[in-house]
Amino acid sequence: MIELSKAEFAVMEALWQGYPAKASDIVKRLSDDTQWHEKTIKTLVSRLVKKQAVSFEKDGREYIYTPTIGREAYTLKESQNFIARLFRGRVAPLVSGFAKTQQLSQQDIDELKQIIEQWEQKQGK
Amino acid sequence: MIELSKAEFAVMEALWQGYPAKASDIVKRLSDDTQWHEKTIKTLVSRLVKKQAVSFEKDGREYIYTPTIGREAYTLKESQNFIARLFRGRVAPLVSGFAKTQQLSQQDIDELKQIIEQWEQKQGK
DNA sequence: CGTTTTTGATTACAGATGTAATCTTAATTT
DNA sequence: AAATTAAGATTACATCTGTAATCAAAAACG
Structure with missing residues (x-):
């Protein structure tokens, strides 16, 4: 690379x-x-x-x-x-660090929710 | 640092x-x-x-x-x-990249959900 | 046309980094 | 006690990085 x-x-x-x-x-x-x-x-x-x-x-x-x-x-x-x-x-631990230190905005949360939603759609679940 | x-x-x-x-x-x-x-x-x-x-x-x-x-x-x-x-x-774009390339596991999703839940609790919402 | 400017090419040079080898000194072994 | 080993200190050295300066050639200017 x-x-x-x-x-x-x-x-x-x-x-x-x-x-x-x-x-x-x-x-x-x-x-x-x-x-x-x-x-x-x-x-x-x-x-x-x-x-x-x-x-x-x-x-x-x-x-x-x-x-x-x-x-x-x-x-x-x-x-x-x-x-x-x-x-x-794994990505979650990074996000977790941001969460613990109050570095997630409402916008981040909204986007994360959307990502999750799309992920679940794709999993056909 | x-x-x-x-x-x-x-x-x-x-x-x-x-x-x-x-x-x-x-x-x-x-x-x-x-x-x-x-x-x-x-x-x-x-x-x-x-x-x-x-x-x-x-x-x-x-x-x-x-x-x-x-x-x-x-x-x-x-x-x-x-x-x-x-x-x-902003973290969301990074997570989004992982999502697009199928690099999120069920475990990641579960943890992200929990992070979001806790975040929302803290926001008193 | 000669001079100045501008473009990319080449060179510079110190500090960081990866990857050890050598040196000094103290401990262990024989 | 002499020899060997082992720990950290010092030295080594090529490559990468940040940060340009100098050089050669062509273009623009006067």
Whole structure:
């Protein structure tokens, strides 16, 4: 699986916001959230290309970048890994921690209920 | 917050299994799960001491190690960070990903239901 | 056309990480 | 007592990460 560092992930977020995108677009988007130097961002983009998380097409001397992986797919993989490592693959303990420390909102609860409902539908139960 | 690398976390897991514990105990426990060399494990323990995730008492020339942070507290912090970074702080999207890819068990569902129930009790609703 | 700017490529460099090996010193064994 | 072993301390070293600076080449500007 493609592994991204935190900084690389932040760059992916900027790209996922809209693609294909030029380096300058990515830089612009990231300026809103970070103080990263343009050079830093370009280094990160290069590393993403090398890791094949991002592909590019040439347009004159500029490159037009596109993510090769979707945000959903990536975050799901990461979540699975995380949950496997910390909670032996089960999601409930994580949610439980949030509950115990009052970090669940009404919205979370509503969504969880819906997830459960759909799950039960699918189980034909 | 104390930051642990993956390898360091694995060592903490071994220590959390039972403490205070001698280095040799930790090594023994980890042999079940990993192929790490004893030297490697001791290096990791030293780094944990340096990071103050672990403290020790001398007993002759051996050290007796104790974690300074609990597993629950640490994994909660990590989870918060993770969820903040990937899902803007909300757990439901993560659970939703698991649901979509059939990674929720009946047990997960039961536990989630219980969490919800308790949450609603607390909200006095 | 020469100069400045801009783009990506290459190089830099310190700290973290994985994964030990070597060193020092004290304990154990013979 | 001499030799071996074992514990932690120190050193090692490649790779990854964060964070750029410098370089080469092409484009835009004057």
